[in-house]
Amino acid sequence: MTIFLAGHETTSNALTWTFYLLSQNPTADDRLYVELSSVLGDRIPTVEDIPKLEYTEKVFRESMRLYPPAWTIGRKCVKDYKVGKYTIPAGSIILMSQYVMHHDSRYFSDPDLFYPDRWTKEAMLRLPRFSYFPFGGGIRGCVGESFAWMEGVLLLATISREWRLHHDVSHKVGLKPLITLRPKYGMRMRLERRK
Numbered sequence: 001m002t003i004f005l006a007g008h009e010t011t012s013n014a015l016t017w018t019f020y021l022l023s024q025n026p027t028a029d030d031r032l033y034v035e036l037s038s039v040l041g042d043r044i045p046t047v048e049d050i051p052k053l054e055y056t057e058k059v060f061r062e063s064m065r066l067y068p069p070a071w072t073i074g075r076k077c078v079k080d081y082k083v084g085k086y087t088i089p090a091g092s093i094i095l096m097s098q099y100v101m102h103h104d105s106r107y108f109s110d111p112d113l114f115y116p117d118r119w120t121k122e123a124m125l126r127l128p129r130f131s132y133f134p135f136g137g138g139i140r141g142c143v144g145e146s147f148a149w150m151e152g153v154l155l156l157a158t159i160s161r162e163w164r165l166h167h168d169v170s171h172k173v174g175l176k177p178l179i180t181l182r183p184k185y186g187m188r189m190r191l192e193r194r195k
């Protein structure tokens with residue numbers, strides 16, 4: 001049941017925000033299309049294409065930085081626990097927010113900017129652990145993480161090679177942070193066929 005529930009709304013929110021961000025950043029959308037055209041030509045992507053879809057993956061990664069589908073996670077402390085100079089008493093609820101960490105300028109310059117190119121291999125190695133954690137971590141981290149990267153990149157590539165999505169400017173965009181980070185008013189988009 002958890003696999004079913006945790007697996008679909010997260011991915012659909014991630015893709016919704018990704019298409020919204022692309023509609024607001026036409027240069028990134030153009031770059032994405034250049035990559036898709038050169039790697040795929042006229043065919044739909046397969047798993048074998050994923051390593052070549054580098055910019056596509058960066059777009060998905062950057063989108064989950066700005067709009068992490070799981071925007072906060074919680075744990076209950078079962079016994080007194082020391083973190084640095086603090087002692088967290090047993091019974092406390094601790095919240096750790098992806099949204100807060102992902103917008104922290106100590107780790108991401110211009111944190112509110114959608115900038116997929118920030119995700120170089122070097123930058124990823126430099127990032128402290130848990131400054132970027134859309135899939136949580138540790139013993140209860142997301143079991144679907146590899147699957148989510150695969151389906152996210154493949155869906156983004158499959159849709160974007162054929163369609164450009166334009167956000168309807170008259171439609172308000174807001175955050176609805178429930179268990180996942182939903183768009184408060186939905187996301188109204190117009191599809192334009194490429195070419």
Ligand code: HEM
Pocket residue numbers: 002003004006007008010011014068069070073074133134135136137139140141142143144145147148152
């Ligand atoms: C972009 C997509 C996804 C995101 C951002 C995401 C995020 C997360 C996060 C943050 C957690 C940890 C929650 C916590 O620590 O309290 C989690 C757990 C989980 N996820 Fe995902 N997830 C995604 C896709 C998937 C998919 C595709 C599946 C299954 C096919 C899945 C199955 C699960 C399950 C079963 C757990 C619970 C693991 C446990 O408690 O041991 N998720 N996910």
